[in-house]
Amino acid sequence: MFTKYGWVKHSYVLSERGRNFLKAPWSGGVVLIVCVFIAMLLANLPDTATLYHDLLHMDLSILYSTGEDALHHVSGTFPRGMTVEKIINDGLMVIFFFTVGLEIKREITHGQLSTPKKAILPVVAAAGGMLFPALIYMMFNASTGVAHGWGIPTATDIAFAIGIMSLLGDRVPISLKVFLTALAIVDDLGAILVIAMFYGETPDLLLLGIAVLIMIFVYIMNRMGERRIFAYMIPAVVIWVLFYYSGVHATISGVAMAMLIPSKPRYNKAYFLHKADMIEKGILDSTQIEDAEQSDEMYRYNLRRMKQLANGSAGMSHRLEYALSPYVTFLIMPIFALANAGVKIESVEYFNIFQYSSEWGSVGMGIFFGLLVGKPLGIWLTSLLAVKCGIADRPEASTWKMLFAVACLGGIGFTMSIFVDSLAFDKQTHAEFIDKGKIAILMGSACAAIVGSLLIMIFSRAESKK
Numbered sequence: 102m103f104t105k106y107g108w109v110k111h112s113y114v115l116s117e118r119g120r121n122f123l124k125a126p127w128s129g130g131v132v133l134i135v136c137v138f139i140a141m142l143l144a145n146l147p148d149t150a151t152l153y154h155d156l157l158h159m160d161l162s163i164l165y166s167t168g169e170d171a172l173h174h175v176s177g178t179f180p181r182g183m184t185v186e187k188i189i190n191d192g193l194m195v196i197f198f199f200t201v202g203l204e205i206k207r208e209i210t211h212g213q214l215s216t217p218k219k220a221i222l223p224v225v226a227a228a229g230g231m232l233f234p235a236l237i238y239m240m241f242n243a244s245t246g247v248a249h250g251w252g253i254p255t256a257t258d259i260a261f262a263i264g265i266m267s268l269l270g271d272r273v274p275i276s277l278k279v280f281l282t283a284l285a286i287v288d289d290l291g292a293i294l295v296i297a298m299f300y301g302e303t304p305d306l307l308l309l310g311i312a313v314l315i316m317i318f319v320y321i322m323n324r325m326g327e328r329r330i331f332a333y334m335i336p337a338v339v340i341w342v343l344f345y346y347s348g349v350h351a352t353i354s355g356v357a358m359a360m361l362i363p364s365k366p367r368y369n370k371a372y373f374l375h376k377a378d379m380i381e382k383g384i385l386d387s388t389q390i391e392d393a394e395q396s397d398e399m400y401r402y403n404l405r406r407m408k409q410l411a412n413g414s415a416g417m418s419h420r421l422e423y424a425l426s427p428y429v430t431f432l433i434m435p436i437f438a439l440a441n442a443g444v445k446i447e448s449v450e451y452f453n454i455f456q457y458s459s460e461w462g463s464v465g466m467g468i469f470f471g472l473l474v475g476k477p478l479g480i481w482l483t484s485l486l487a488v489k490c491g492i493a494d495r496p497e498a499s500t501w502k503m504l505f506a507v508a509c510l511g512g513i514g515f516t517m518s519i520f521v522d523s524l525a526f527d528k529q530t531h532a533e534f535i536d537k538g539k540i541a542i543l544m545g546s547a548c549a550a551i552v553g554s555l556l557i558m559i560f561s562r563a564e565s566k567k
Contacts, residue, residue: 123427123431125267126263126264126267127264127265127267127268128264128430128431129260129264129430129431129434130260130261130264130265131264132430132431132434132435133260133261133434133435133438133515133516135435136435136438136439136442137438137442137543139439140438140439140440140441140442140443141442141443141444141446143439143443144443144444144445144446145445145446150445153443154443154445156185157184157185157186157440157443158184158185158186159184159185160182160183160184161183161184161185161188162182162183185440186440189436189437189440189441190352190437190440190441190520190523191345191350191351191352192351193433193436193437194352194355194433194437194520195341195351195352195354195355196355196425196428196429196433197352197355197429197433197434197437197516198293198352198353198355198356198359199337199355199356199358199359199425200359200422200425200426200429201286201289201293201355201356201359202293202355202356202357202358202359202360203359203362203418203421203422203425204286204289204422205286205289205290205356205359205360206359206360206362206364206418207364207418207419207422208283208286210364212283213279213282213283213286214283214286214287218494219283220283220287221487221492221493222280222484222487222488222493222494222495222496223280223283223284223286223287224287225483225484225486225487225492225493226280226284226479226480226483226484226487226508227284227285227287227288227291227480228291228483229479229480229482229483229484230255230257230284230288230475230476230479230480230483230508230511231255231256231288231291231292231295231479232479233471233475233476233478233479233482234254234255234471234472234475234476234479235251235252235254235255235471235475236475237254237467237470237471237474237475238250238251238253238254238467238468238471238475239251239467240467241462241463241466241467241470242462242463242464242467243462245462246462246531247462247464247467247526247531247534248462249299249525249526250464250467250468250521250522250525250526250534250538251467252292252295252296252299252300252521252525253467253468253471253514253518253521253522253525253538253542254467254468254471254472254475254476254514254518254542254545255288255291255292255295255471255518255521256288256289256291256292256514256516256517256518256521257284257285257288257289257476257511257512257513257514257517258285258513258514258515258516258517258518258546259282259285259286259288259289260430260434260516261510261513261515261546261550262281262285262510262511262513263278263281263282263285265510265513265550265553265554266278266281266507266510268554269554269557269558269561272557272558272561273503273507273557273561274496274497274498274499274503275498276496276497276498276499277496277499277503277504277507279496280496280499280504280507281507281510281511284480284511285511288511289517292517292521293353293356295521296350296352296353296520296521296524297349297350297353300350300521300524300525301348301349301350301353302348302349303348304347304348304349305346305347305348306347308343308346308347309343309344309347309348309349311343312340312343312344312347312354315336315339315340315343316336316340316357316358316361318336319333319336319358319361320361323361323362323363327363328363328367328413328417330417330421333358333361333362333417336358337354337358340354340357340358341354341355350524359418362417362418362421363416363417363418364416364417364418364419365416366413366414366415366416367413367414368410368413368414369414370414372414373410373414376406376410377407377410380403380406380407380410383399383402383403383406384400384403384404386399387399387400387403388400434516437516437519437520438516441519441520441523441539442519442539442543444536444539444540445536454466454468454469454537454540454541454544455469464534464537464538464541465537465538465540465541466541467541468514468518468522468538468541468542468545469541469544469545469548470545471545472512472513472514472518472542472545472546472548472549473512473545473548473549473552475512476508476509476511476512476514476549477505477508477509477511477512477549477553478508480508480511481501481504481505481508484504484508485501500560500564502556502560503557503560503561503564505556506553506556506557506559506560507553507557508553509549509552509553509556510549510550510553510554511549512545512546512548512549512550512552512553513546513549513550513553514542514545514546514549515542515543515546518542518546519539519542522535522538522539522542523535525538526538
């Protein structure tokens with residue numbers, strides 16, 4: 102039995118393990134997998150299925166009415182058609198896309214996409230990794246009623262891909278980890294463009310124009326040196342509303358705003374070092390004060406100054422990305438999985454994704470083989486072509502076999518693929534295709550993860566024996 106101090110020690114160990122789990126790069130993937138299983142159970146257990154679907158379709162719009170007479174009476178709902186599911190997919194996912202936009206901006210400004218030499222290979226590979234899955238999907242579904250779903254297998258889930266590579270440890274060369282990370286970020290940008298161009302409604306040009314004017318104002322505000330977060334968050338909400346009603350998918354507003362967030366810090370390095378020395382002197386001086394209360398007050402005052410200085414010496418985009426990432430990984434993405442992975446299985450035929458008909462093609466086959474075959478082939482072949490043509494260099498300490506194995510991990514679609522799947526087909530008339538697509542995504546992503554992991558272990562073992 103634990104003593105009083107034993108309980109304290111035990112709880113400390115648990116909390117330490119919890120912190121280590123949250124810091125692990127694979128932890129987000131584990132949480133998502135758990136949420137997928139929970140969503141599938143909720144959607145199929147007799148006691149919870151009805152409640153689960155009713156909750157997702159619950160209308161949360163605010164009913165408004167103005168005017169007393171018929172001539173001036175206006176009524177409606179705001180936001181239009183807002184259900185729990187839409188709040189998640191069109192609201193919470195804006196934060197996910199905002200964070201993705203911050204990651205893309207970071208890589209473009211001072212990361213793996215900051216120079217043409219660094220960017221050329223992941224950009225070319227990502228393009229091939231989107232083109233080949235789309236072509237394979239169209240091989241099964243061209244000239245059918247589901248051809249519009251070609252964008253579903255074109256996306257890579259960066260969280261799962263990086264998580265699996267971290268579990269494989271030093272079997273994967275660091276250069277290939279950097280390559281796949283940069284590729285996945287470019288892939289995210291490509292998926293965002295696909296959503297904006299092909300999976301939105303006919304845009305309301307007036308509302309879209311107003312949104313663009315506000316973004317221009319925000320850009321000017323950025324150039325003039327505005328560094329307060331609230332000055333950007335207020336326009337961000339207005340832009341989201343305008344995008345939502347304009348017909349362009351509202352999540353694109355998150356990416357657009359991320360590109361306008363200042364990345365330049367308020368204080369440069371020289372100023373930081375100068376002020377840090379002064380604050381450090383103030384902290385040392387506080388220890389010389391004999392009055393304990395006055396000494397502590399001076400000490401805390403200088404700590405606050407140091408915190409303010411540190412915040413001002415990091416760009417707003419960096420601070421927001423760092424602050425939002427845990428919430429995106431452990432709150433927003435799990436909620437998205439719970440709301441979108443719950444496929445109601447009417448019969449075992451739902452798992453037969455290899456059905457084909459001349460009228461409707463095969464959504465399942467197009468997505469499954471697009472992820473499992475199209476992704477790795479597209480990434481590997483275009484990388485090979487770019488290197489052979491001399492426009493890019495192969496990642497250091499890597500082989501073409503290992504690059505192909507890593508490319509297989511690019512076939513893990515999940516988040517982006519499920520998101521596009523929910524946009525590609527009409528929920529009223531083609532709900533069955535949405536469900537088939539989700540099952541194919543889960544199966545294709547799982548197979549891509551298994552094949553990629555096995556190939557990496559086989560090739561790394563063969564290399565170690567040489």
